[in-house]
Amino acid sequence: MSAVLGSERPQVVSHVQQALSYTVFDCKWVPRSARLMCLGSAARGTGVIQLYELRGARLEVLREIEKPKPIKCGTFGATSLQQRYLATGDFDGNLNIWNLEAPEIPVYSVKGHKEIINSIDGVGGLGIGEGAPEIVTGSRDGTVKVWDPRQNDTPVANMEPVQGESKRDCWTVAFGNAYNQEERVVCAGYDNGDIKLFDLKTMSLRWETNIKNGVCSVEFDRKDINMNKLVATSLEGKFHVFDMRTQHPAKGFASVSEKAQKSTIWQVRHLPQNRDIFMTSGGSGSLHLWKYEYPAQRSKKDSEGSEMGVAGSLSLLQNVTLSTQPISSLDWSADKKGLCVCGAFDQTVRVLIVTKLNKI
Amino acid sequence: MPLWLREHSWRQTLTAVYLSLPLRGARATAANIFCSEQYLKVSVPPFLFEAVLYAPIDDTNSTAKIGNGNIFFTLYKKEPAMWDSLTLANADKEKLQHLRENAVLKAQEKAKEETKAKKITKQEHKKYALMATMKVEEAERKRIEDLKEKEREKVTKELELWKNQQKDGDKYKSIQTKEELHQEIESLKERKNEKMNKTRIPNEGSSKTRLKSTRGHGSCSIFSQDLKEEQLPAPRAAATIKVNFTPRVFPTALRESRVAEEEEWLYKQAEARRIINSDLSELEDLKEEEKNPDWLKDKGNKMFAMGDYLGAVNAYNLAVRLNNKLPVLYLNRAACHLKLRNLHKAIEDSSKALELLTPPVPDNENARVKAHVRRGTAFCQLELYTEGLQDYEAALKIDPKNKIIEKDAEKIRQLIQGAMQSS
Numbered sequence: 001m002s003a004v005l006g007s008e009r010p011q012v013v014s015h016v017q018q019a020l021s022y023t024v025f026d027c028k029w030v031p032r033s034a035r036l037m038c039l040g041s042a043a044r045g046t047g048v049i050q051l052y053e054l055r056g057a058r059l060e061v062l063r064e065i066e067k068p069k070p071i072k073c074g075t076f077g078a079t080s081l082q083q084r085y086l087a088t089g090d091f092d093g094n095l096n097i098w099n100l101e102a103p104e105i106p107v108y109s110v111k112g113h114k115e116i117i118n119s120i121d122g123v124g125g126l127g128i129g130e131g132a133p134e135i136v137t138g139s140r141d142g143t144v145k146v147w148d149p150r151q152n153d154t155p156v157a158n159m160e161p162v163q164g165e166s167k168r169d170c171w172t173v174a175f176g177n178a179y180n181q182e183e184r185v186v187c188a189g190y191d192n193g194d195i196k197l198f199d200l201k202t203m204s205l206r207w208e209t210n211i212k213n214g215v216c217s218v219e220f221d222r223k224d225i226n227m228n229k230l231v232a233t234s235l236e237g238k239f240h241v242f243d244m245r246t247q248h249p250a251k252g253f254a255s256v257s258e259k260a261q262k263s264t265i266w267q268v269r270h271l272p273q274n275r276d277i278f279m280t281s282g283g284s285g286s287l288h289l290w291k292y293e294y295p296a297q298r299s300k301k302d303s304e305g306s307e308m309g310v311a312g313s314l315s316l317l318q319n320v321t322l323s324t325q326p327i328s329s330l331d332w333s334a335d336k337k338g339l340c341v342c343g344a345f346d347q348t349v350r351v352l353i354v355t356k357l358n359k360i
Numbered sequence: 361m362p363l364w365l366r367e368h369s370w371r372q373t374l375t376a377v378y379l380s381l382p383l384r385g386a387r388a389t390a391a392n393i394f395c396s397e398q399y400l401k402v403s404v405p406p407f408l409f410e411a412v413l414y415a416p417i418d419d420t421n422s423t424a425k426i427g428n429g430n431i432f433f434t435l436y437k438k439e440p441a442m443w444d445s446l447t448l449a450n451a452d453k454e455k456l457q458h459l460r461e462n463a464v465l466k467a468q469e470k471a472k473e474e475t476k477a478k479k480i481t482k483q484e485h486k487k488y489a490l491m492a493t494m495k496v497e498e499a500e501r502k503r504i505e506d507l508k509e510k511e512r513e514k515v516t517k518e519l520e521l522w523k524n525q526q527k528d529g530d531k532y533k534s535i536q537t538k539e540e541l542h543q544e545i546e547s548l549k550e551r552k553n554e555k556m557n558k559t560r561i562p563n564e565g566s567s568k569t570r571l572k573s574t575r576g577h578g579s580c581s582i583f584s585q586d587l588k589e590e591q592l593p594a595p596r597a598a599a600t601i602k603v604n605f606t607p608r609v610f611p612t613a614l615r616e617s618r619v620a621e622e623e624e625w626l627y628k629q630a631e632a633r634r635i636i637n638s639d640l641s642e643l644e645d646l647k648e649e650e651k652n653p654d655w656l657k658d659k660g661n662k663m664f665a666m667g668d669y670l671g672a673v674n675a676y677n678l679a680v681r682l683n684n685k686l687p688v689l690y691l692n693r694a695a696c697h698l699k700l701r702n703l704h705k706a707i708e709d710s711s712k713a714l715e716l717l718t719p720p721v722p723d724n725e726n727a728r729v730k731a732h733v734r735r736g737t738a739f740c741q742l743e744l745y746t747e748g749l750q751d752y753e754a755a756l757k758i759d760p761k762n763k764i765i766e767k768d769a770e771k772i773r774q775l776i777q778g779a780m781q782s783s
Contacts, residue, residue: 011511013508013511013512013515015512015515015516015519032526033526034519034522034523034526054519054523056516056520057516131592131593132592132593132594132595132596133592134596142603142605146596148595148596150595151595154598155598156595156596156597156598156599157596157598157599157600157601158598158599158600158601159600159601159603160600160601160602160603161602161603161604161605162602162603162604165603165604165605166605167605168605168608169613171613181593182593190605191612191613191614192605192606192608192613192614193606193614194605194606196603198601200596203599203601204601205601205603210606212614212616212619213613213614213615213616214613214614214615235613235614235615236615236616236617335522335526336519336522339519353515353519355511355515
């Protein structure tokens, strides 16, 4: 923690810490509540879903569900507020959607991939945005697949390697640009440093680039607006912020990059209440809170007259080290500003509160 | 010889003796005065004043005032008694010396004790300072902890408040929805009654119209549902996008810091493969053992021993093609070339061998000596005696005890001198 508490910088206060008996891979707030989900892998090789409620200074276990395969990731992004079904991806490549009131049988289940599903994202639910609810999964088998819960067995979009090409692991996926019913974009990051942007309306590759280090996490600042900013974090402690408003035909999107830590940056998450603030979590167990400042002019013309984006600048608001192990998952609460949960590989889940975010 | 100062004057009280000593122009400092319990000495070169006192005094409290060409002593007596005289009258030399020595010793001891005492006080002061700083730091830390605690409490309270709000909100919402449901059910009931009335009256109506009316009203209840579903577009038409990846040989993730290492590894692999594959077509005819550079080297050595120099050269050539990093092959080939009088080739091969033997360590001394000698011989046979001598001297440097090399080096030197003389 920073020693200078008297200043106006946001402080990261550790509210609750809970030791778990399994490895936690993902933790998510249940929308519209003070409850959170932890997903992971127990020592005996089975998957665990735990539902906690924040009560006073403690986390109380409400439910504990065991599944045959370890679970790697989950999202509430594609369900309605009334249903609040959890979509999970597991180590075997299965995508399941669970009703937490009746978790024995999944509401939707498909063996989407041949290998572990590394990352999952959902859009169209929770009253955010418009369009069909969809779930995208990225897997070690090199494919990215988009699923509609109303359609069984086959994905509605499949981004797979060309025949004969050797595959690269897809490590992260994110939805974006879902500002009306037709538009939608999927961004995928791979272990060889590739970032690819797929446009689902035209079913084509809209942009790709390589950031020279394996991409651990990508996120748009908001899923349901015209795509504004994309943050991609990678190995070797670097992350890039792309300005997605202006695409140059040859140079793509403008970006600013920062080398924050010596170790891998595992996750990036934008504050739901302020899209210019985001938190990155690192392999050394530290969290960095960043603010992006827009440049005076977001786009300019280059020598041939085509529009080129201008990237802004980043400032570090706060940084705190919570653990000695990587913090692999992070989630802000959409209901209370500054409340977030993070799960680390030291088998603990921590609820943190970031103060003074109103003053930024 | 010091000048004795005799013109002192003194007076006494019961407890103290006041001694006044004129200095006659000389300047005195505290270092010139030496005082112990019973002995007083003032030595300002060239003057000397010495007094063995009548009775012991308290030398720590006594004072000496230096000024006005005068030293004024205030000596406090240990025992309050009147002295007959300032000094002991019948003091003989030995006694005096004894006393002097004692005095000096005593003074030394006192000095030692003083230094010890000083040390102890110093240590105590240090400890005290340390404790003080520790306290201050503790206080600071505590202050920060308190601030943090306060923040935490504040934030926890806010959270609780928010949670309660949530719960109330939920309750309120659930009550509302219940009410709404109630209303809906009632309105549905009404509509049903209406429908029934309407359908009952035109009983003779055609089936179509009845159906129409029922359908019209029946769809009222599912109308709301349809609306909701229509708000969600149909699932997307399935499609595939083909993806190309930035090529990468290694299955591991790309890291910038490892790129250099990876490049080097790939380069080495490529080279090795090239060497193996380049002569593949020709080498297919050879037997397995003939592809082994070591076996070929042995074969070459045997042929050299037997005098088949051309055959040896061939064997070495093939070995070099397979593995061009073995210095011994070049060395031996140089020897063959020497015998064949291919002097330039001999020089080339010895040079290549020396290159490969670059880290000059004791292990490859022999090889380097051989290389130098062979190259030297080749130079001499080409009549480049100076270069030859250089190589021989290099060989001698590595192995100074070798008589043959020494003799040959001498010969070359003489040859050079002879050549210089004649030219």
